[in-house]
């Protein structure tokens with residue numbers, strides 16, 4: 001059975017690059033080293049697939065050719081005054097590049113799933129900077145690991161075994177014995193069960209706790225006996241551990257970005273890390289979810305100067321989350337068509353946004369059936385990037401990795417081919433419209 005080594009797992013932001021895959025008769029038969037999510041992604045890649053391009057006719061879908069579906073998508077996008085392009089977190093950077101060009105040509109708004117997960121982190125990073133490192137440095141050096149408002153055992157199952165707690169690093173050669181694990185959360189999670197120190201915070205009080213840690217660090221004390229449900233002595237103990245470690249890191253999750261305080265929580269955590277660097281080496285990193293959510297923020301920033309929620313309707317990039325992010329646009333009924341690729345907003349957005357998304361002309365590009373594909377007007381199936389198509393993606397620490405093609409997907413186009421054809425069709429149609437106007 002042919003064996004493919006050093007495969008990158010296209011599932012979560014860990015982008016584990018040590019996966020071994022065995023293929024027989026064009027099918028993936030065995031997967032080694034992956035967690036259950038990663039193994040499931042490889043072994044069930046042929047299940048729940050969209051088999052043919054489809055166009056809605058009333059309540060039913062009619063199967064059509066790729067050419068017809070792409071032509072209909074082009075028609076929808078060019079007829080719209082202000083289309084929204086959304087998703088992108090589970091596809092390659094090459095697709096992001098074409099999509100951003102498409103948004104610019106159309107005068108559309110482009111946004112990714114960061115706007116409903118780590119968007120506040122990005123805003124805080126723009127405000128106060130990002131003293132971060134790579135996961136390789138964490139593996140080799142970190143002797144104090146803090147997971148704040150995240151549960152990697154569930155969301156990033158190999159994070160601790162590959163990068164933080166268990167691996168033997170260059171200067172942490174006893175693995176777990178060389179490291180101290182702190183978990184800060186509103187409940188005792190599975191990750192908290194493994195902690196050397198678990199700190200339970202009252203829901204919505206992370207900012208106050210972070211601010212108290214900074215105050216203790218600077219002034220040695222605080223005037224109250226507890227903050228956010230955490231006794232002063234526990235906070236002082238954590239500060240001492242942070243000050244006296246050789247290399248510390250805080251990993252934070254959406255429990256911090258999506259609770260009261262949002263980007264203020266992240267800014268305060270970053271400021272704490274900045275303060276700690278007066279005493280020791282300390283760093284911070286967002287636990288990014290989808291495997292290439294970081295990639296989209298990187299590519300959009302090179303191209304437009306802004307990381308997500310970019311509005312090109314003025315002819316230049318305009319960034320104002322709260323106005324230009326997908327949910328605000330849908331809830332304010334401020335877009336009149338949408339293209340969703342490699343994500344499922346109907347499963348995750350608030351009901352009001354989904355209701356409006358279902359009303360406007362909607363194009364969905366995805367390998368798999370989803371709630372969003374069920375409310376679409378045009379559905380275009382694609383290959384799975386990282387299994388049936390190669391491409392580039394950024395790990396959560398912004399290290400780019402190359403995803404491999406493992407098996408063929410006969411009769412399907414890749415996200416990149418589909419987006420390139422849509423871009424070409426849009427350019428052709430817009431130039432015809434311009435010629436017709438000039439002739440009048």
Ligand code: SF4
Nearest residue numbers: 009012016035038158
């Ligand atoms: S931790 Fe994430 S990237 Fe690694 S194997 Fe599991 S799902 Fe894949």
